[in-house]
Amino acid sequence: MADEKKIFKVTIDNITIEVEAGTSILQAARSIGGDVVPPAMCYYSKLQGSGGKCRTCLVEVTAGSTADPRPMPKLVASCRTNVMEGMVVKSITSERVIDARNGVVEFLLINHPLDCPICDQAGECHLQDLSYEHGKEGTRYEFQRRTFEKHDLGPYIQLHMTRCILCYRCVFVADQLTEKREHGVLDRGDHSEIATYIEKALHNDFIGNVIDVCPVGALTDRTFRFKNRVWFLKPMDAHRDCPKCSGKVTLWNRGDEVYRVTARKNQWGEVEEWICNDCRFQKKKTSDWIIEGPTVVSRHSVISQGHYVGTVNPKEFLPAVMGGRNPRLLMDIHTVSEVNDPEIQLSKIEGPATSDVFGEEEKQE
Amino acid sequence: MSRKVLIDKVNIEGIRFYDEYRKNGGYASVEKAFKMSPADVVEEVKKSGLRGRGGAGFPTGMKWSFLAKPEGVPRYLVCNADESEPGTFKDRYLMEFLPHLLIEGLIVSSYALGSGRTYIYIRGEYAWIVDILEKAIAEAKSNNWLGKNILGTGFDCEIYVQRGAGAYICGEETALLESLEGKRGNPRIKPPFPAVKGLWDCPTVVNNVETLAAIVPIINMGGEEYAKIGIGKSTGTKLLSACGNINKPGVYEIDMTISVEEFIYGDEYCGGIANGKKLKACIPGGSSVPILPANLLLKTAKGETRMMTYESLADGGFATGSMMGSGGFIVLDEDQCVVRHTLTLARFYRHESCGQCSPCREGTGWMEKILQNIEYGKGKLTDIDLLWDIQRRIEGNTICPLGDAAAWPVAAAIRHFRDEFEWHVLNPDESQRRNYGLAHYADPLQTVTA
Ligand SMILES: Cc1cc2nc3c(=O)[nH]c(=O)nc-3n(C[C@H](O)[C@H](O)[C@H](O)COP(=O)(O)O)c2cc1C
Ligand code: SF4
Ligand code: SF4
Ligand code: FES
Numbered sequence: 001m002a003d004e005k006k007i008f009k010v011t012i013d014n015i016t017i018e019v020e021a022g023t024s025i026l027q028a029a030r031s032i033g034g035d036v037v038p039p040a041m042c043y044y045s046k047l048q049g050s051g052g053k054c055r056t057c058l059v060e061v062t063a064g065s066t067a068d069p070r071p072m073p074k075l076v077a078s079c080r081t082n083v084m085e086g087m088v089v090k091s092i093t094s095e096r097v098i099d100a101r102n103g104v105v106e107f108l109l110i111n112h113p114l115d116c117p118i119c120d121q122a123g124e125c126h127l128q129d130l131s132y133e134h135g136k137e138g139t140r141y142e143f144q145r146r147t148f149e150k151h152d153l154g155p156y157i158q159l160h161m162t163r164c165i166l167c168y169r170c171v172f173v174a175d176q177l178t179e180k181r182e183h184g185v186l187d188r189g190d191h192s193e194i195a196t197y198i199e200k201a202l203h204n205d206f207i208g209n210v211i212d213v214c215p216v217g218a219l220t221d222r223t224f225r226f227k228n229r230v231w232f233l234k235p236m237d238a239h240r241d242c243p244k245c246s247g248k249v250t251l252w253n254r255g256d257e258v259y260r261v262t263a264r265k266n267q268w269g270e271v272e273e274w275i276c277n278d279c280r281f282q283k284k285k286t287s288d289w290i291i292e293g294p295t296v297v298s299r300h301s302v303i304s305q306g307h308y309v310g311t312v313n314p315k316e317f318l319p320a321v322m323g324g325r326n327p328r329l330l331m332d333i334h335t336v337s338e339v340n341d342p343e344i345q346l347s348k349i350e351g352p353a354t355s356d357v358f359g360e361e362e363k364q365e
Numbered sequence: 366m367s368r369k370v371l372i373d374k375v376n377i378e379g380i381r382f383y384d385e386y387r388k389n390g391g392y393a394s395v396e397k398a399f400k401m402s403p404a405d406v407v408e409e410v411k412k413s414g415l416r417g418r419g420g421a422g423f424p425t426g427m428k429w430s431f432l433a434k435p436e437g438v439p440r441y442l443v444c445n446a447d448e449s450e451p452g453t454f455k456d457r458y459l460m461e462f463l464p465h466l467l468i469e470g471l472i473v474s475s476y477a478l479g480s481g482r483t484y485i486y487i488r489g490e491y492a493w494i495v496d497i498l499e500k501a502i503a504e505a506k507s508n509n510w511l512g513k514n515i516l517g518t519g520f521d522c523e524i525y526v527q528r529g530a531g532a533y534i535c536g537e538e539t540a541l542l543e544s545l546e547g548k549r550g551n552p553r554i555k556p557p558f559p560a561v562k563g564l565w566d567c568p569t570v571v572n573n574v575e576t577l578a579a580i581v582p583i584i585n586m587g588g589e590e591y592a593k594i595g596i597g598k599s600t601g602t603k604l605l606s607a608c609g610n611i612n613k614p615g616v617y618e619i620d621m622t623i624s625v626e627e628f629i630y631g632d633e634y635c636g637g638i639a640n641g642k643k644l645k646a647c648i649p650g651g652s653s654v655p656i657l658p659a660n661l662l663l664k665t666a667k668g669e670t671r672m673m674t675y676e677s678l679a680d681g682g683f684a685t686g687s688m689m690g691s692g693g694f695i696v697l698d699e700d701q702c703v704v705r706h707t708l709t710l711a712r713f714y715r716h717e718s719c720g721q722c723s724p725c726r727e728g729t730g731w732m733e734k735i736l737q738n739i740e741y742g743k744g745k746l747t748d749i750d751l752l753w754d755i756q757r758r759i760e761g762n763t764i765c766p767l768g769d770a771a772a773w774p775v776a777a778a779i780r781h782f783r784d785e786f787e788w789h790v791l792n793p794d795e796s797q798r799r800n801y802g803l804a805h806y807a808d809p810l811q812t813v814t815a
Contacts, residue, residue: 051554053764056723073761077554080554099758100762103758103762107723107724107726108723140751165723168721187720188532188717189715189719189726190727191720192719192726
């Protein structure tokens with residue numbers, strides 16, 4: 001087909017990249033990575049029509065395109081604005097953006113309970129991360145916060161509207177993954193709520209995915225609630241032959257016990273492949289699964305505490321710290337720990353020992 | 366005397382009904398338009414300089430020419446009769462007393478745009494007007510102005526009336542389309558604009574009732590003639606619904622050549638402030654536009670006479686001007702309290718926010734609560750700055766203009782009446798005893814017992 005995708009050049013915070021036509025500013029920024037990526041609380045690349053609502057991803061467009069280089073007067077939602085050839089965008093380099101973002105965080109928090117210590121989502125909550133990055137420690141809101149009763153939506157899912165930020169992701173999940181949506185947004189404005197209206201339970205085989213897309217602790221897994229803190233659990237990639245879904249999941253274990261099952265998520269916290277309720281709620285034995293290995297967790301996440309995957313070997317930094325000199329007496333703790341290995345004959349090593357020496361010993365054998 | 370082209374015949378006995386309406390020249394514009402090509406009708410509307418009467422004042426001819434026309438895809442015209450902006454009741458008047466004028470305008474416009482199915486989305490509370498419109502549609506249909514092959518031109522057109530369910534936000538054009546499709550009335554994220562992807566993803570034009578009614582005189586007299594009425598880019602006539610502390614509240618048609626002062630004090634219009642009071646402030650274009658104190662209302666900051674035109678009302682930007690908006694003209698006399706008034710509007714916007722985007726959903730509620738405190742003597746001086754900061758962070762950062770509409774009245778009230786807010790904070794007891802604000806606006810001082 002001659003229908004080749006056009007490539008557009010776009011500059012975000014002074015970094016110029018090339019992306020396909022039809023890419024959103026947010027996705028372009030994600031392909032750069034790092035600090036220029038706007039936070040996104042409602043957009044979800046796998047859910048059609050999502051985004052545009054929370055307004056955390058606002059950016060400033062200082063030049064619309066090469067053809068029409070006028071700046072856009074308003075900040076735009078980067079998740080729902082596509083790049084144009086020659087577009088110039090400011091994210092963290094724009095004071096207006098930073099100010100608006102702080103404002104949005106404040107708006108999202110005024111009615112949020114902020115009781116993370118007793119919230120099951122703590123540690124993997126996007127709102128928590130967002131407030132650490134953009135929030136203030138104090139609040140200017142002096143009124144009673146909006147609260148709702150907790151509702152069990154059937155045996156598996158609990159809804160606590162008090163924590164909801166009305167991102168609509170769960171609504172899109174129900175629209176796009178199930179045959180018939182059984183919940184939605186009732187009422188409007190700051191009194192709107194996610195609800196099932198008359199029926200109380202959500203039934204569909206894939207409805208459990210609402211738990212994974214919910215950026216906050218509004219929809220939680222009843223089979224897991226308050227069983228454990230997520231950072232005490234070891235996430236492991238695992239799979240099984242599932243007739244309904246891909247069967248590719250993350251198991252959250254402590255010892256041999258499977259505490260919960262979730263879909264696998266990418267670095268933006270988005271589900272890689274949707275999983276079915278059977279995999280999520282029914283298969284809670286290690287023997288149900290073929291374990292692939294530990295899930296790689298970002299070093300910045302609290303979930304990474306106590307997990308050794310992806311940690312950095314300090315050795316690499318030492319020459320720099322020592323002004324180019326090689327350390328002699330310092331030892332790489334990981335290698336030295338092999339001293340405990342009876343195979344290594346300490347007497348054979350000419351001192352002072354270094355990690356390199358240990359390495360050579362090994363090679364000789 | 367101001368020239369009238371819309372409601373000039375409203376006093377004719379029986380004009381509500383087909384026979385009388387037809388006898389008085391009704392449906393002539395359809396006959397005329399059907400002898401022209403649709404593109405020529407659009408051209409005529411362009412020449413007229415008509416600007417949308419729903420609030421934003423966007424040139425109608427230009428809007429029509431943006432309508433995408435892909436092969437084999439239906440196009441729709443939707444008439445926005447949701448009219449829920451506080452202070453605005455001109456469309457109701459027009460539909461109630463001259464229903465055939467709207468139907469006639471709709472037929473011509475549908476022909477120009479190629480809409481075979483045209484909808485009137487009407488505010489749910491206007492239930493009795495639904496009956497009036499449906500009767501008018503039935504009359505038009507039985508006289509062959511609607512249906513198949515109208516006047517033998519081969520053009521088919523039906524008009525349907527759909528009632529809203531009581532949400533102001535469904536007046537926003539994309540929320541209206543969602544609601545019309547049977548969904549929750551949340552505004553859509555634009556682009557795509559309705560001209561490309563509107564009702565059921567088809568190209569759609571949404572216009573206000575008055576805009577579509579104005580098509581009738583435009584076709585009858587010709588776009589150029591119509592453009593001669595008014596000043597500059599404010600062509601034609603405008604319906605204003607005047608309310609508040611005036612002697613003669615009601616709906617007035619003005620040609621856009623008179624001054625604000627004449628409109629308020631002229632006997633032909635509002636007839637001056639009621640009970641011999643003084644003018645304190647006015648919201649000239651419906652609750653969403655900035656309030657102006659008397660001095661800036663009658664004269665611009667440059668000292669020129671302020672006219673009832675789009676340009677003159679907006680002169681000075683938001684710092685010293687306001688907007689024509691929807692034409693809801695709300696007058697406050699010296700006894701009215703701006704803080705209380707602002708609270709009332711803030712409560713409205715909080716209640717009507719659809720809740721999709723966080724600045725509007727959370728910000729409107731927060732502003733209402735702070736205003737409530739100030740009004741009831743529990744405010745702090747820092748609250749005023751906080752209010753300013755909140756409105757500033759809502760404005761421009763939302764999906765639809767309701768966020769702006771909630772922010773502007775608060776901003777304007779603080780901008781022009783900051784001393785009144787401070788007075789409330791500093792005199793909490795006294796502010797409870799009388800229902801008006803600062804002493805120097807109310808001269809001589811009266812004490813009202815609660
Ligand atoms: C919150 C909100 C409410 C609105 N309500 C109305 C309304 O009741 N009637 C109306 O004609 N336009 C209303 N509008 C404006 C419409 O979105 C749209 O601009 C208008 O119908 C276009 O018609 P016009 O070009 O003829 O003015 C509203 C806009 C907003 C943001
Ligand atoms: S319950 Fe969660 S996913 Fe659903 S709208 Fe609220 S925050 Fe979003
Ligand atoms: S600005 Fe307000 S009314 Fe408009 S989409 Fe956002 S929340 Fe809804
Ligand atoms: S992520 Fe873009 S608006 Fe929410």
